[in-house]
Amino acid sequence: MKSTxxxxxxxxxxxxxxxTLVLIGAWEAGATLVEMTKRMPANIMPHLYQILQAAFSGQxxxxxxxxxxxxxxxxxxxxxxxxxxxLLGALAGYMLAFLMKLSGVIEKMIFPYLMLIQLIPVLxxxxxxxxxxxxxxxxxxxxxxxxxFYPVATNTLxxxxxxxxxxYDLMATYAAKKRNMFLKxxxxxxxxxxxxxxxxxxxxxVTASILVDTLQGDGGLGCILSQALxxxxxxxxxxxxxFFSAFVGIFSSILIHWVELLVTPGVVVNLLRKLSIxxxxxxxxxxxxxxxxxxxxxxxxx
Amino acid sequence: xEERMRKYKRRKSILRRLSESPKAQKVETVMLPVAFGIxxxxxxxxxxxxxxxxxxxxxxxxxxxxxxxxGGITDKVIGNTIDTLLVAGIxxxxxxxxxxLVAVIASFLPNMGKxxxxxxxxxxxxxIAALAPVMNNWTKDVSTEASFRSMISKILVVLLIxxxxxxxxxxxxxxExxxxxLDLMATYAASKRRIFVKLQLPxxxxxxxxxxxxxxxxxxxxxxxxxxxxxxxxxxxxQIRENIVLAQYSIAWVYITxxxxxxxxxxxxxxxxxxxVLKRYR
Numbered sequence: 358m359k360s361t362x363x364x365x366x367x368x369x370x371x372x373x374x375x376x377t378l379v380l381i382g383a384w385e386a387g388a389t390l391v392e393m394t395k396r397m398p399a400n401i402m403p404h405l406y407q408i409l410q411a412a413f414s415g416q417x418x419x420x421x422x423x424x425x426x427x428x429x430x431x432x433x434x435x436x437x438x439x440x441x442x443x444l445l446g447a448l449a450g451y452m453l454a455f456l457m458k459l460s461g462v463i464e465k466m467i468f469p470y471l472m473l474i475q476l477i478p479v480l481x482x483x484x485x486x487x488x489x490x491x492x493x494x495x496x497x498x499x500x501x502x503x504x505x506f507y508p509v510a511t512n513t514l515x516x517x518x519x520x521x522x523x524x525y526d527l528m529a530t531y532a533a534k535k536r537n538m539f540l541k542x543x544x545x546x547x548x549x550x551x552x553x554x555x556x557x558x559x560x561x562x563v564t565a566s567i568l569v570d571t572l573q574g575d576g577g578l579g580c581i582l583s584q585a586l587x588x589x590x591x592x593x594x595x596x597x598x599x600f601f602s603a604f605v606g607i608f609s610s611i612l613i614h615w616v617e618l619l620v621t622p623g624v625v626v627n628l629l630r631k632l633s634i635x636x637x638x639x640x641x642x643x644x645x646x647x648x649x650x651x652x653x654x655x656x657x658x659x
Numbered sequence: 660x661e662e663r664m665r666k667y668k669r670r671k672s673i674l675r676r677l678s679e680s681p682k683a684q685k686v687e688t689v690m691l692p693v694a695f696g697i698x699x700x701x702x703x704x705x706x707x708x709x710x711x712x713x714x715x716x717x718x719x720x721x722x723x724x725x726x727x728x729x730g731g732i733t734d735k736v737i738g739n740t741i742d743t744l745l746v747a748g749i750x751x752x753x754x755x756x757x758x759x760l761v762a763v764i765a766s767f768l769p770n771m772g773k774x775x776x777x778x779x780x781x782x783x784x785x786x787i788a789a790l791a792p793v794m795n796n797w798t799k800d801v802s803t804e805a806s807f808r809s810m811i812s813k814i815l816v817v818l819l820i821x822x823x824x825x826x827x828x829x830x831x832x833x834x835e836x837x838x839x840x841l842d843l844m845a846t847y848a849a850s851k852r853r854i855f856v857k858l859q860l861p862x863x864x865x866x867x868x869x870x871x872x873x874x875x876x877x878x879x880x881x882x883x884x885x886x887x888x889x890x891x892x893x894x895x896x897x898q899i900r901e902n903i904v905l906a907q908y909s910i911a912w913v914y915i916t917x918x919x920x921x922x923x924x925x926x927x928x929x930x931x932x933x934x935x936v937l938k939r940y941r
Contacts, residue, residue, distance in 0.1 A: 363770075372774015380778065401796050466691040476922035478880040478896075484903040485911060489714045564786035568884060571788060572900070579788055586792050599789040606784040 381405065399592050408600065411593030424594050427581060428601055431570075435577040436605065438494055439566035442501025446562070447555055449502065450509030457510075458517040458543065468514075474507045483569050493569065493577070500565045505558030509551065516550025517543055552617040559609035567602055578602060720909040729913045740917055743894040746810060747882035750817025751874060757818065758825025759867070765826070766833040766859065776830050783823035787881050790816050791888035809891035816885040817878045824874040825867070832866025833859045868933045875929050879922055895921075 365371045384405060391402040399407070411424050422430065453471075457464035479500065487496040520542060528538050570579025578598055585595035618624045677683045702708045704721050712719070720728075729736060761779060765772030791812070798812040836858060844854045883896030892901065895914045902911040 366770040369774060369777070372771055373777055375771065376775045376778040401799070462687075462691065465688055466695045469692040470695065473923065476876045476926045477919045478876070478883045478922060482915060484900050485718075485908070485915060488718050488903055488908060489712055560784040560786070564788060567786050567788040568887070571887065582788070582792065595792070599793055602789040603785040606786050607781045610784060 408596045431578045431581045435566045438497035439501045439562045442498040443505045443562040446502035446505035447509045450506045453510045454513035497566045497569045501562040504561040504565045508557040509554035512550045512554030516547035555613045556610040560606040725912045746813045747878045750814040751821045751878040754818035754821025755825045758822035759829045761826045762829035779826045787884045791885040806891045809889040813885045817881045820881050821874045825870045828866045828870035832863025
């Protein structure tokens with residue numbers, strides 16, 4: 358019995374499950390307390406089952422749509438733009454890092470400003486970008502792009518710079534062309550760093566997009582959130598959005614981790630092997646995992 | 660012989676010499692960014708930036724005008740800046756302390772602690788836009804004074820973000836020790852408390868600064884964004900928003916400039932503190 362418990366305590370999934378249950382317990386305790394003492398408990402801390410009930414009830418809350426439909430329709434607008442901006446920003450970030458690697462002059466010229474962007478509260482710029490672009494959709498896109506641009510650029514550049522001198526020497530002994538140098542060494546080396554940048558950028562892009570919504574009424578998540586908060590519709594819509602956006606924020610970096618595993622050579626093969634043979638997982642996958650763990654906190658690059 | 664050597668040793672081209680001399684390199688590192696900055700400001704002042712972004716001087720005023728207006732409303736700007744700084748500062752301080760304590764507790768529970776930190780890390784990914792209104796609701800009964808309770812709610816949002824950041828990094832600092840360091844401590848028959856004070860604590864200090872490098876700008880950004888949702892109208896972020904709603908774009912730009920300056924100054928300050936603190940350990 359004791360050894361089973363010890364084994365369980367070492368499993369990551371069990372730890373996460375355990376702490377999630379603790380959190381749920383704490384929430385429910387709080388909700389019960391609030392229910393007994395407050396006049397409008399639903400505003401402050403509704404029970405989780407009440408939120409779930411609201412999610413699955415067929416009751417129409419606004420414009421002939423149920424609460425879940427409202428949230429999903431709003432999130433389609435918000436998250437679609439966030440994703441597009443994220444992709445654009447990531448692409449631009451990678452390109453800039455590439456350019457900075459190619460030319461020392463460009464690097465010296467732009468790198469200090471890249472650092473500066475990190476210190477500027479870009480989300481504070483949301484209203485002004487809305488004023489400049491004049492269109493909520495394009496401003497969502499622009500802000501998500503700016504926010505995802507700099508973590509990707511700085512991390513990718515760090516990846517390019519992390520190439521050891523031995524590798525340059527080896528390529529020199531092969532008399533490799535510059536093009537091959539990039540294709541065979543620099544770009545593969547930069548990919549894990551690139552993904553670290555993406556993992557930081559993804560929740561930011563979601564936050565930015567929701568925030569921009571609250572500035573102008575156009576049916577995004579943030580817009581519905583402020584409407585529900587003002588009791589224009591059921592308050593449970595507000596709670597649904599809170600939990601949904603928290604879920605999306607957390608899930609976005611997990612999703613990118615999965616994408617990273619997919620594109621990392623050898624990991625998928627290893628996973629399949631693990632499933633079929635069991636314990637005989639190759640060393641390659643584990644090695645990669647270690648490398649990724651080391652680079653978890655990209656901001657140390659700064 | 661001398662003649663022949665000279666023949667082979669051709670003068671290098673000026674570009675080559677520039678890229679090889681360390682002095683020129685140093686000058687370049689400073690001059691290039693400055694030149695780039697001047698170029699951008701010149702484009703801005705010369706209204707060429709406006710043409711690029713298809714906008715006008717009403718929405719994007721030229722720098723001289725922004726600073727001119729800033730001089731006119733200094734008192735108001737300082738008042739709002741203090742409000743934002745208080746929120747960001749207190750939230751950052753309390754959050755970092757709580758995050759560190761959580762990391763210490765987690766490092767004493769090696770098995771379950773790590774999973775707990777995964778959950779803590781998840782808090783950092785929750786959109787501020789969702790967190791801020793929740794905190795507003797929770798702090799309704801803290802005080803009858805609207806300015807005070809909205810400040811508490813803003814601080815709580817900043818605190819959560821800062822704590823998540825610090826918790827994750829400090830845990831790494833407390834547990835990722837140098838190989839054999841623990842073995843060495845074991846040969847000294849050091850007590851757990853001793854190991855903590857002499858080994859883990861110093862080891863975690865650089866990680867604390869890694870966390871702060873992220874959470875200082877993040878806490879300013881969080882403070883600004885949570886002001887958007889706050890009950891009481893104050894702070895840099897809220898002023899940006901309110902002035903844009905009123906179409907007072909040049910005043911909004913004054914506050915944006917201040918926000919950027921706060922970010923840069925606080926980061927520079929952090930760098931100075933870091934070099935002072937970490938010098939002792941190097």
